[in-house]
Amino acid sequence: MACIIIEPVAGNMGCIPPKNGFLQQLRALCDAHNILLVFDEVMTGFRLAQGGAQELYNVKADIVCFGKVIGGGLPVGAFAARNEIMNHLAPVYQAGTLSGNPLAMAAGLEMLQQLNNDLEVYNRLKDKTDYLHKGIKGVLEANGIVHQINQVGSMISLHFTTEEVVDFKSAGAGDNPQFKKFFHGMLAEGVYLAPSAYETCFLCNALSYRDLGATIAACEAIL
Structure with a gap:
């Protein structure tokens, strides 16, 4: 086997964090069998921490792929x-x-410089996501709605299911009609979420606690 390619935190079936010790065991397995470990950090790179999921x-992976954040909003891959x-x-x-498109390179460089100059942004993002997580969870529980919320840093996803969401199979067991109803209800209240239960929501630093409070209030209004 030449390599193992993996998202350290999955993001295309909702936010799926790795089980405790999984990545460490995978690293040890690759080392033992001389296999390259490749991390797809297109979603997690520069989002979860300055050094990403690593x-x-x-x-540490042997090879890492980047995108999204590294482009500062423009299409860049590395x-x-x-x-x-x-x-x-x-x-x-x-x-x-x-390759090396000047506009994309300038945006990406500025993004990385902004992050280097304000590493506390990661703590602020996590605090804001924790606040949203707690608020949405409280509203859903108060209304007796079965759900699971997965979160890693500023990545978060909501699943309408009784079982813990740990992989694609458990993510697929969610109540998609319920999610569709939730999505359109939130949209009617002025909150635009990712339109699929398989998508992860990413919080950005531009969101204020007032914005997050309005999001929680919108959730309460539609239930």
């Missing part, structure tokens, strides 16, 4: 790897039609 879970891996790449001609 920093959050203290597990990958990084250990020196001995990148040294195999350097002698080979690498090019793309829009």
Whole structure:
């Protein structure tokens, strides 16, 4: 086996955090069998921490893929790897039609500089997401609505199901008609959520506690 490619925190079936020790065991397994460990940090990179999920879970991959946040809102993709891996790449001609696009590079560089100058933003984002999590959970529980909320840092997802959501199968067991009803109800109240139960919501620093309070109030209004 050449490599194992994995999202350290899954984001396309809702937010699915890794089980305790899973990434560490995976790292050890790859080391034992000389297998490359590749992290898809397109969602988690620079979002969960300055060092992404690798920093959050203290597990280093051999190769890491980035996107989204690294572009500051513009389309940018990148990958990084250990020196001995990148040294195999350097002698080979690498090019793309829009590689190094000046506008995207400027936006991405500014984003990374902003993060470097304000690392406390990650704590603020987590605090805001915790606040939203607690508020939505309280409203749903008060109305007797069965649900699960998954959260890692500023990533959060809501599932209408009785069972813990830990993988694609359990995510698929959720009540999608209920989620659809919830989505359209929130939209009518002026809150635009990700339209699928399989999507993860990402909080940004521009959201104020007033905005989050209004979101919680909207949830209460539609139930």
